[in-house]
Amino acid sequence: MIVETLDRGWQLTPLGDAVPADLAGRTVPATVPGSAHLDLLSAGLIADPYLDRVADDLAWAHRATWRYRTTFDATAPEAGERCDLVFEGLDTVAVITLNGQELGRTANMHRTYRFDVRDALRAGTNELVVKFRSALAHAEELAAELGRRDHVNSHPFNMVRKMACSFGWDWGPDLQTAGIWQPVHLQRWRAARLAEVRPLVTVDDDGTGRVAVHVDIERADRAEELVLVAAVAGQAADVTVAAGATAAVVELTVPDVPLWWPAGYGEQPLHDLAVALTTADGAPLGEYRRRIGFRTVTVDTTPDDIGTPFTFVVNGQRLFAKGANWIPDDHFLTRITRDRLARRIDQAVAANLNMLRVWGGGVYESEDFYELCDERGVLVWQDFLFACAGYPEEDPLWSEVAAEAREHVARLTPHPSxxxxxxxxxxxxxYADWGWAGELAGRTWGHRYYTELLPAIVAELDPTRHYSPGSPYSTQHAAESPHPNDPDHGTRHEWEVWNRVDYTRYRDHVPRFCSEFGFQGPPTWATLTRWVRDEPLTPTSPVFLAHQKAEDGNGKLERGLAPHLPLPADFADWHWATQLNQARAVAFGIEHFRSWWPRTAGAIVWQLNDCWPVTSWAAVDSDERVKPLWYALRRAFAPRLLTVQPRDGRWVLVAVNDRDDPWVGELALTRQTFAGVELAGARLALDVPARSVAHVELADGLLTPDDPRQEVLVATTMDARAVHLFAEDRDLAYEDDALTATATAVPGGYRVEVTARSFVRDVTLLADRLAPDAVVDDAMVTLLAGESAAFEVRTGARLDPAALTAAPVLRSVNDLCGSVVHHP
Incomplete structure (x- = not known):
């Protein structure tokens, strides 16, 4: 096969009545893969859509038409030669013409299109045009034709197979991209080609690895006998493909294969799989190469005496899923590079995560994403692309959903992650709770996708993996199906916290698996002030609010803050307090969920990442900086965790051991004053078996404070520490000047050493306030009286050491609460 990538010479022209007069009909160079917004930005015709309120000013683009045009030289098709024009991704509603001849029309961003161009291709110069119409207009027309289905947006995103969050979300901009967002190729081939390759990997009980390589073949000449060859890990096999046959399977066996494990459970050995299609005399026709890993993976949903579990099992090992939800890492998808993905996934692993859930309102991610997860041992929970809406089951949508699902299920089979x-x-x-049934009046809403079409495709193309109809989803085993969000069955989303109740109410439920929960906080200071330029900058300044997309988001932030921390004095305090409260809330939920293992078998935080600069639930903001939440995730998801939790009306210490070796050591317990005077203490032996949880009963003397306003219970081992307070921060008698600090220049940055004269909670160094490139190795550090800690700050900038040792850079809970007047 000869492949020519058509990525040069493209030009973009915006058309239509919606386009501003100074842009209408104006032609600019276009990048392919790319998008119309980025081409206009590169040409200097629009400001950056992420800056201030520029996104609002670009609403005209929702209704625009976009013409992409290029020319390329080619030779005429030869006798017996196939010539295909392949578009790996078009965003979204397009008409494609080659030399004035219409090749086809598209209305699905999530699939590949292939056109036979033998009749249209000519010797010499060829003109290729892709004309995009408004995806919004297309969706509105289909809604009028098929009838409205409810959704959580001002636009009918559920009527077109386009990234749902392209139309805006409660953390994303409404920019409605358009363009050729994946590569374009001209492919010339003879006789036959590999149309699809699906390696299905299994492992026998005796450790023998098996790969069944399923291949679909497109033929130009059905009379020829072919040969299919596959090789992996030193093993090879081949089969003869009969003349006219369009499918084949070649099987490989690898004895004593090393197993691929998730992060924290073992190594991730990967093996090169090579597949080749040849003629009978060995002439090459096509090849396929991927790395695979050998492992078994399933989800245990066998009913028990509580209800229905939802426990991931890898290589026979049951595991607690420590995860985060994943959204597209940039609203402009073509700016997401492999290096950027590597940095993000490395941040996930460094925070002790072992799972990412690719959420259904985004896209099927790139090969880079899944390959990086394979390498790092990050399990991937993959949603089909349906989110927060009713979806018509009629054509043309049914056929589009089937085509995209088949393509991506087949594409992703090699990935052990x-x-x-x-x-x-x-x-x-x-459908169960949001009033859809009455509005639908009997119209379809997507149920058959989730219960018929998609499970059938997975069963046919990828029977090695588990399928779940939705998230949340309770069970398919019970005689009488429970509510979809029942905590005793399957997966649960916990959004009462954040939306309506305090984060301490996470303890109201013990879910079998919590696949969404989270709490908002603003981005880091450097990111916020780069993109939001209000003067003065306040929680209610207009541009700041334009970068807060959640309904009543600031109100929920402040109501979530009020039970725990005093009202901040200024915006710097507000920024720190809301980031701190986000970290606290999510860590509180994680510790609760982990304390109930194995009844609760997973916690997937909403969300790891951002797609633009915004106040959101993310742990990593859009400029790739980690928020305090990230450090809280790292602690709460640590392999060994101590946490004080209520059980049967009494506080107990829960020790969570998520390692393969027993946790054996001495446990030191103390109730002491903030000044460090011990009031009660104990030393106990700790012995927690591998991958399990143990409860330690606490004596009354440890749990009964003399003055709850200025005492703390501390449990410490060599591996972990738990700190338990007897009142909320706002009611505690913190010393506000409890830290002494020094900063010293060291190679690559600075070392900041702090010492506590009194109990100090959640010491954090917001060094990005001084230098945008500043990165700190730790945060959310709690110190007892007399203890010290050191922070390493990496930066290329020269900083004032004094600025590193005082607010608003050096922060803690104490400096928010210590100046508050406390009443007995």
Whole structure:
């Protein structure tokens, strides 16, 4: 096969009545893969869509038409030669013409299109045009034709197969991209080509690895006998493909294969799989190369005496899924590079995560994403692309959904990281609770996608993986199906916290698996002030609010803050307090969920990342800086965790051991004053078996404070520490000047050493306030009286050491609460 990538010479012209007069009909150079917004930005015709309120000013683009045009030289097709024009991704509603001849029309961003161009291709110069119409207009027309289905947006995103969050979300901009967002190729081939390759990997009980390589073949000449060859890990096999046959399977066996494990459970050995299609005399026709890993993966949903578990099992090992939800890492997808993905996934692993859930309102991610997860041992929970809406089941949408699902299920089979196919996000819950049934009046809403079409495709193309109809989803085993968000069955989303109740109410439920929960906080200071330029900058300044997309988001932030921390004095305090409260809330939920293992078998935080600069639930903001939440995740998801939790009306110490070796050591317990005077103490032996949880009963003397305003219970081992307070921060008698600090220049940055004269909670160094490139190795550090800690700051900038040792850079809970007047 000869492949020519058509990525040069493209030009973009915006057209239509919606386009501003100074842009209408103006032609600019276009980047392919790319998008119309980025081309206009590169040409200097629009400001950056992420800056201030520029996104609002670009609403005209929702209704625009975009013409992409290029020319390329080619030779005429030869006798017996196939010539295909392949578009790996078009965003979204397009007409494609080659030399004035229409090749086809598209209305699905999530699939590949292939056109036979033998009749249209000519010797010499060829003109290729892709004309995009408004995806919004297309969706509105289909809604009028098929009838409205409810959704969580001002636009009918559920009527077109386009990235749902392209139309805006409660953390994302409404920019509605358009363009050729994946590569374009001209492919010339003879006789036959590899149309699809699906390596299905299994492992026998005796450790023998097996790969069944399923291949679909497109033929130009059905009369020829072919040969299919596959090799992996030193083993090879081949089969003869009969003349006219369009499918084949070649099987490989690898004895004593080393197993691929998730992060924290073992290594991630990967093996090069090579597949080749040849003629009978050995002439090459096509090849396929991927890395695979040998492992088994399933989800245990066998009913028990509580209800229905949802426990991932890898290589026979049951595991607690420590995860985060994943959204597209940039609203402009073509700016997401492999290096950027590597940095993000490395941040996930460094925070002790072992799972990412690719959420259904985004896209099927790139090969880079899944390959990086393979390398780092990050399990992938993969949603099909349905989110928070009713979806018509009629054509043309049914056929488009079937085509995209078949393509991506087949594409992703090689990846050992892929652990689960999930039918949708919140649509089963939406039908049950959000009033859809009355509005639908009997119209379809997507149920058959999740219960018929998608499970059938997974069963046919990828039977090695588990399928779940949705998230949340309760069970398919019970005689009488429970509510989709029942905590005793399957997966649960916990959004009462954040939306309506305090984060301490996470303890109201013990879910079998919590696949969404989270709390908002603003981005880091450097990111915020780069993109939001209000003067003065306040929680209610207009541009700041334009970068807060959640309904009543600031109100929820402040109501979530009020039970725990005093009202901040200024914006710097507000920024720190809301970031701190986000970290506290999510860590509180994680510790609760982990304390109930194995009844609760997973916690997937909403969300790891951002797609633009915004106040959101993310732990890593859009400029790739980690928020205090990230440090809290790292602690709460640590392999060994101590946490004080209520059980049967009494506080107990829960020790969580998520390692393969027993946790054996001495446990030191103390109730002491903030000044460090011990009031009660104990030393106990700790012995927690591998991958398990133990409860330690606490004596009354440890749990009964003399003055709850200025005492703390501390449990410490060599591996972990738990700190338990007897009142909320706002009611505690913190010393506000409890830290002494020094900063010293060291190679590559600075070392900041702090010492506590009195109990200090959540010491954090917000060094990005001084230098945008500043990165700190730790945060959210709690110190007892007399203890010290050191922070390493990496930066290329020269900083004032004094600025590193005082607010608003050096922060803690104490400087928010210590100046508050406390009443007995």
């Amino acid at each position: 892929l652990a689960l196919w999930n039918g949708n996000n919140e649509n089963l819950w939406g």
